[in-house]
Amino acid sequence: VTLGTMLQDEAFHFLRLGTFLERADNTARLLDVKFHAVQRDFHGVVSGREPEADFYHWSAILRSVSAFEVYRKVYRDVITPERVADLLILRRDMPRSLHACLREVVDNLALVSNDQSQHTERRAGRLLADLQYGRIDEILATGLHAFLTQFLDRVNDLGAGIGRDFLATTGG
DSSP, rough: HHHSSEEEEHHHHHHHHHHHHHHHHHHHHHHHHHHHTTTTOTTOOOSSSOHHHHHHHHHHHHHHHTTTHHHHHHHHHHHHHHHHHHHTTOOOTSTSSSSHHHHHHHHHHHHOTTTTTTHHHHHHHHHHHHHHSHHHHHHHHHHHHHHHHHHHHHHHHHHHHHHHHHHOOOOO
């Protein structure tokens, strides 16, 4: 309701910035915890798990981010950890993916840009480019946990940069 009725001014764009930074953070943390919980190696191999348990595990993750139907529409096949990661990290057309969230961050940051925000805008653009040109096989080969940890550090850094660039500090 708020998005449909709120004046699309600077306050609106800051609201959107916060929304998408938080959404990216939450999606990355969910993926990291869930992949770790089933003790997957870099290529999604699990030791000693039944396929049925895997289905329910991954479908629950997808449902938690409103992505189960999207997954079925996009992949039309069994649910695999690699595809779940691909959908929630790199798919631009998946609203809760890291890529989609960073696209919104970059777009909204550009709309509130000021003289102090150029460095933060470049860092946001660099992170978006990494997602635009990233490949899930490369991410998994180098380690999903390492990728997500670095992503979370960079998102946290963006949030801190936005705070420095736009929020007034009191002199002491």
